[in-house]
Amino acid sequence: MKCEVFSTEAALAAALGRRIIDMIGRQPDVVLGLPTGRTPLALYQELIRLTHEERVDWSGVRTFNLDEFVGLGRGDRGGYRTFMENRLFEHVNLVERNIEFLDGRAADLDRECERYERAVVASGGVDLMLLGIGVNGHIGFNEPAGSLVARTHRVMLDEPTRAANTMWFDGDLERVPREALTMGMGTILQSRSIVLIATGDAKSEAVTALLRGGVTTRFPASFLQLHPRVRVLLDVLLADQVP
Numbered sequence: 431m432k433c434e435v436f437s438t439e440a441a442l443a444a445a446l447g448r449r450i451i452d453m454i455g456r457q458p459d460v461v462l463g464l465p466t467g468r469t470p471l472a473l474y475q476e477l478i479r480l481t482h483e484e485r486v487d488w489s490g491v492r493t494f495n496l497d498e499f500v501g502l503g504r505g506d507r508g509g510y511r512t513f514m515e516n517r518l519f520e521h522v523n524l525v526e527r528n529i530e531f532l533d534g535r536a537a538d539l540d541r542e543c544e545r546y547e548r549a550v551v552a553s554g555g556v557d558l559m560l561l562g563i564g565v566n567g568h569i570g571f572n573e574p575a576g577s578l579v580a581r582t583h584r585v586m587l588d589e590p591t592r593a594a595n596t597m598w599f600d601g602d603l604e605r606v607p608r609e610a611l612t613m614g615m616g617t618i619l620q621s622r623s624i625v626l627i628a629t630g631d632a633k634s635e636a637v638t639a640l641l642r643g644g645v646t647t648r649f650p651a652s653f654l655q656l657h658p659r660v661r662v663l664l665d666v667l668l669a670d671q672v673p
């Protein structure tokens with residue numbers, strides 16, 4: 431895995447934003463995999479800024495988000511779809527039919543996961559998958575476990591993961607759903623290229639395990655070591671704490 435270190439979170443967002451906008455210019459129908467959470471916020475702001483400044487056309491771009499809470503969908507507060515609408519989708523000219531999202535309110539959640547897998551294949555595959563990392567090593571909602579499910583599936587969330595998500599639910603842990611739908615690690619690893627972003631000192635142990643540890647289902651991010659085209663982007667605050 432190639433690792434790049436930036437002086438600040440803003441510098442990282444600026445560099446990655448530039449690369450993604452250039453990629454859209456070269457390949458107008460690029461397929462992007464997108465994460466939610468605190469980590470990509472600066473990147474999404476930068477993408478919006480560059481888009482307005484340079485009149486970037488997103489009408490051919492296709493997106494797949496990594497995950498969604500069970501019970502939440504379009505328009506629901508705390509839902510990842512709403513997060514993405516507010517933080518990116520409403521600010522660029524993405525076309526509705528090109529936005530793929532897991533629907534946590536689907537009547538049959540297993541079928542919804544199968545639909546998503548088929549949609550990834552039908553798109554021709556994800557060109558660039560953007561990822562954050564959980565302090566427990568999760569990717570999307572692939573939580574540490576004795577075994578992992580390779581494809582898109584329904585998952586029980588770890589308590590630390592629910593606690594980390596209270597910020598999207600007015601600080602109220604009770605309102606954070608206990609289950610979610612997530613792309614599986616196998617689906618994620620089929621992406622042609624992957625960029626993982628981590629910033630701030632809270633992720634130092636996770637990034638150390640990602641870069642230096644062995645491959646284990648107890649730390650799902652470690653599976654990224656098996657992919658030939660992964661870049662890990664860090665700010666210096668975090669990189670300085672990784673041995």
Ligand code: PGA
Nearest residue numbers: 467468469562563564570
């Ligand atoms: P965060 O979440 O960006 O809010 O730290 C990352 C993750 O859990 O994947």
